[in-house]
Amino acid sequence: MQVTMTVNGAEATGEIEARLLLVHFLRDHLSLTGTHWGCDTSNCGACAVWLDGEPVKSCTVLAAMAAGHEVRTVEGLERFGELDAVQRGFMECHGLQCGFCTPGMLMTARALLDRNPSPSEQEIREAISGQTCRCTGYATIVRSVQWAAAEEAGTRTSIVDDGAP
Amino acid sequence: MQLPAPFDYERATSVDHAIQLLDRLGSGARIVAGGHSLLPMMKLRLVNVEYLIDINDLHRELGYVRVEPARIRIGAMTRHRELLDSPELRRSLPIFHDAERAIADPLVRNRGTIGGALCQADPSEDLSAVCTTLDASCVIRGPGGERVVTMAEFYRGPYETAVGAAEILTEIRIPLRPNGSSAFEKVGRRAGDWPIVSCGVAVWLDGAVITDARVGLAAVGPNTTGIPTVSRALRGRPPSEELFAEAGAIAAACCTPVDDQRGSAGYKRHLAAELTRRALRRAVARLDGRES
Structure with missing residues (x-):
């Protein structure tokens, strides 16, 4: 299936399996490897990203569920070359x-x-x-x-x- | 990489659409709300689905806390974080705030929903104990219309509910009665964990006498457990430490815990008694204005 979402303000599209987790979509499809993949059981929080402005554990959100929504990752913290x-x-x-x-x-x-x-x-x-x-x-x-x-x-x-x- | 087994993804745009999808796709279809119970179980192959129906768009329709004179209505897609942050709910039913502070962690609470929690029907689930304590009823909608069931009818056993094949839980209704308060106590192995035992209490006073009280326990039976014997023991008596201890002893005697990795049955019975006592003490203190 095809998904499109906004990631750090830019539109991102990918052809994925429905079972793909958001963390893997970010890391493997968009090469945004700043988001880390840790315990895979929604315990450790290394994979935290924002979904529509709220932090969530991206190992427990399907990429398909994020389609049409706004995602912000650690790469999106820096603004105009200046760190947050x-x-x-x-x-x-x-x-x-x-x-x-x-x-x-x-x-x-x-x-x-x-x-x-x-x-x-x-x-x-x-x-x-x-x-x-x-x-x-x-x-x-x-x-x-x-x-x-x-x-x-x-x-x-x-x-x-x-x-x- | 821990991925669920393959499935087809559908997204429902309304409650009626979700019911149509369930009806059309049959028994291989399952609804996902926040996904923080279902997706981990799918990764472990404890649950396998052919079709996953995402109802997160239904938050617009089913995400609400509505206070009416004699009841509170909570939409099934209301997220844990919204329950924790609702000032109306904290004022009317402080048990929710107590419980939500101890459910998982802030990030999980941003996704998880009350409807998902109840439909998961985990015997250790804290909101199930809250709803059992409060004598809530559940609104279930299907192709044939809407029906309302009590919490006792809602639970059919561990991980089983009264929600049928093409049905969806839409709302939780909680009766409001004057001169009452509530509290929730939980002991877990670490912050954010499932409870070893958790306990909800609701109590109503007329002057110096308890007119009614309800206790709901999680993790000490096949589903969350209401203890009607405690209610009978408390009615008509003035609150006291001795009475709270008596209620705790009844709760411990009436539940059916088992040994597991979280603790022995004996320890859980001890917790059932102690947490019942503490929750009663706190709920009564709130009625007296000694605690917020």
Whole structure:
């Protein structure tokens, strides 16, 4: 079957089997390999992308179900050659080590800050609670999101990373 | 790569269209809503379908929470996240907010629906316990029209419901009675997991006396379990810690848990008692205004 959807603002079309998952359509048909394919059981969240503005686990959405809808992936965060504030936050605050969970974390963080520009630590932890990171212990991910929130609010006074995990 | 077995994909544009598709495609057809129970089961070949009918476009028609004077109507395509975020629902039936906070995770809640959760009929499903607790009824539509069944009639056993071959669950109706409140308690192995046991409570007071109470338990029987014996024990008595403990003991005695990877039957009975006690305590505290 043929599917057409909007991916990062551009129309994307492909000839697929109905059973193809959205994560594989993005990675294998569109070569958007920023979205990672992890547990395949909707537990780890490495495959998180936006579907019509909300983060979802693309290993548990059929590409066919996304047809006619808007998808945004980690490749769509950068604007005009400049990284998004959450991407810069992860760089500044050591929000990643191996990087496998990072694309999903970034998409969820961006969605959180769009809804709630100054989340509490608890709200950040809840927002990423469907995603697994095996490197950082989450502390630096939370700090990275806080950095981005402060950056966007214009209240950032210094880099919050003290180097400790 | 874990993919489901091959199937043909159809997309329904209205409830009537979905029913027509089910009618035409026959027993090999299955509806998918949020897909977060069905697609994993299809990947594992626990479920195989010839035709998958995607009803996500029906969110326009079936995605709603409508508060009426004597009942709340929830459209079957209402997503978990919408139930969690609904201020009306939190005010009238705080049990939903309690339960939704502990169902899966925010990303899964963005997709999963109440109708899908109920139709999955997993004995451990939290919203099924909520709906059993609240004495909800289910509106089922088919080629011959609409019918309404109680939760007890809706469940036929694990993963089996009263929804027939060419039928679709369209709405959940929950009666509203004055001077009542509700609460939900859950213990799982980790955040977002299925419950080891979860428990819903609804309670109504007249002054200092309980006029009615309902308890619904998940994961301790072939379907979610209402415990009418608890209701009889609580009616006409003033709420107290001793009464809550008595209700918990009845709930533990009336359920039928089994040993599995989530816990022993004995541990689950302990949880049934303890969670019944905690949920009663919280629901009554809400009625007293001691808790939101």
